[in-house]
Amino acid sequence: MSASAVRPAALFLTAAALLAGCGTVTAGGGGPAAPSASAGPCGVPVERPLEGWVRDGVRILAVNDACAEFEVTNAGSETADFSVLFGWTGVGQRLHTSPTGTVPAVPPGATVRGRVEQGTPNPARANASQPPIIPNVKISQVRSVPTAEAPSKAGPCPASGVRLYADQGDSAMGLRVMGLHLVNCGTSPVTVNGYPQVQALDEKHRPVDALQVLKGGAAIATGTGADTPPQRITLRTGEGAQAMVVWRNTNDNLAMDPVNAPYLRVRATPDAAPVMVTPELDLGTTGRLGVGAWVQESVTS
Known part of the structure; x- marks a missing residue:
């Protein structure tokens, strides 16, 4: 295993507690709006973003072997749906995949939190005496579509019929x-x-x-x-x-x-x-x- 594949555990232990508010959607005003698809923190936040953790209005907040928390800031002038492609190289599980996280209907000027799930947690993460299992993750691509123009394949029929x-x-x-x-x-x-x-x-x-x-x-x-x-x-x-x-x-x-x-x-x-x-x-x-x-x-x- 190459040294570049493993992030130093110390970088992920700079905070005194697990990510507060993990699993909520936060609008520009800072208040919780709705729960995410699954609860529980994705690792421990860092004081400074790592390489590849910030791109085009998206920032990774925390990550472990099974999920990543990120936030999206809409710098545009209209509500938009965001799709974030992650480059993900697993450590221990040897994953080499590109999961996509989606955050719909982000208002202009708002920052909304998202989460992407990846695989099954490594049992070693449950052992407090073991260092956290940290994959090598980066933001590969960010795309946004105005919510009013979003394509529709399922769900409620659009107003256009x-x-x-x-x-x-x-x-x-x-x-x-x-x-x-x-x-x-x-x-x-x-x-x-x-x-x-x-x-x-x-x-x-x-x-x-x-x-x-x-x-x-x-x-x-x-x-x-x-x-x-x-x-x-x-x-x-x-x-x-x-x-x-x-x-x-x-x-x-x-x-x-x-x-x-x-x-x-x-x-x-x-x-x-x-x-x-x-x-x-x-x-x-x-x-x-x-x-x-x-x-x-x-x-x-």
């Missing part, structure tokens, strides 16, 4: 293919005709101008399902539609910078409310995004 979300996609040899899914969860028919409207956004939710949006995916690759001719589709309650998004991560022009856009703002129809998904667009220097037309899709409940 439709769900819109993106799947995990597929990638091979630099080709990326992702599906956008639209489901009518309301009581009235929903009609789509043609292509969804999309806008690529950078990490600060600003439009990415160095991008060409194409209708269909043939100019990028064939056989992706993005080239079905557009048609008028009426979705009754419980019915759905799908549109494919296609791009390549190819760097074929050394004079250009690669185009990266974490977010994609999607409108199912020109007058529909926007939904922001997070496809992590890595378009290389091609700068082209192919968007297929809506096609009927079977929906499984």
Whole structure:
């Protein structure tokens, strides 16, 4: 085991007590708002954050072999849902995973606490005579989506009467293919005709101008399902539609910078409310995004 894999236990024992208030959600005013999914502290807090423990408004507060406590500060101007990807290398259990912690509906200017669970506590942690089991954890990535534009795959039907979300996609040899899914969860028919409207956004939710949006995916690759001719589709309650998004991560022009856009703002129809998904667009220097037309899709409940 390398020395870098184990954090000195003394760093985690600088506080006199376990993390106070662990397991609560704290708003900007400092008062507890609601309990977290599970109780109990995640280790002992430190006076100074360790390397990789602070990034983009997120700070790790405490960690042990089974969980991590963190807090998210929303520096934006609207309520947002946050997703925090952690790089996690276990000690003793030899874990090498990337758990994700989510904190929904963080008001502007507020700091809210979150928790991510990882594995089962090591029995040695229950023995007070043994040093704490400390994994090597860091914040790998932070993403935020306005709560009003959050994708919906389950739960209560949105006020719009439709769900819109993106799947995990597929990638091979630099080709990326992702599906956008639209489901009518309301009581009235929903009609789509043609292509969804999309806008690529950078990490600060600003439009990415160095991008060409194409209708269909043939100019990028064939056989992706993005080239079905557009048609008028009426979705009754419980019915759905799908549109494919296609791009390549190819760097074929050394004079250009690669185009990266974490977010994609999607409108199912020109007058529909926007939904922001997070496809992590890595378009290389091609700068082209192919968007297929809506096609009927079977929906499984």
